[in-house]
């Protein structure tokens with residue numbers, strides 16, 4: 001797993017724009033090299049703001065949207081179209097504004113569609129496995145970029161401190177109950193799935209995330225799940241100054257004056 005690099009931006013607005021620019025460039029480069037790309041989206045304030053920034057950038061059309069596979073790191077187990085679903089918010093921010101291939105938009109099953117959260121997790125794991133190639137050496141594709149928001153308790157996706165999902169080493173997707181962040185029921189990638197990504201980007205803004213960032217860079221993943229957010233080739237912590245206030249000295253690089 002790669003050692004994290006930390007990039008610090010002036011504020012949350014600049015952070016979202018910078019992550020959007022980085023995402024566009026990364027996807028264009030990957031598609032130039034391989035013709036297609038896999039990206040994992042995240043819910044949360046910065047995650048959705050990043051998608052909105054991509055939508056507002058003319059450079060977005062440098063991406064071949066029809067050759068892009070979109071996945072989610074987690075989903076709130078709510079009825080289809082619920083405004084609190086990560087998919088709903090991603091569609092409003094970006095996905096409904098670009099020409100995607102519908103079969104390559106891999107949303108996690110909603111509540112009320114005949115599946116329990118456990119069955120939705122199993123279905124998503126099967127969809128991931130179907131998309132994996134032999135060279136991926138595992139049950140999920142080698143995601144080119146896997147983005148993760150991070151909570152003040154250092155959770156990523158729906159992997160919360162003290163929850164059983166942190167200990168999952170076999171399955172790629174699990175159901176999560178009694179989430180401390182509403183709604184209580186969710187579906188989430190596990191650490192094995194997250195760590196299959198070529199690049200993992202943890203995006204966080206705000207003073208309330210500063211301690212979680214510190215722990216994510218210094219503690220273990222059971223205490224700070226974001227400490228398990230590591231990519232095979234690259235791990236980036238993309239932060240604003242407020243969230244970076246407690247990073248160990250010499251780790252962060254200020255990306256904007």
Ligand SMILES: O=C(O)[C@H](O)[C@@H](O)[C@H](O)[C@H](O)COP(=O)(O)O
Nearest residue numbers: 043044045046149150151156157
């Ligand atoms: O479903 C979710 O809620 C997200 O996937 C979650 O992991 C989120 O990214 C973090 O909680 C950060 O959210 P904020 O950026 O809004 O604090």
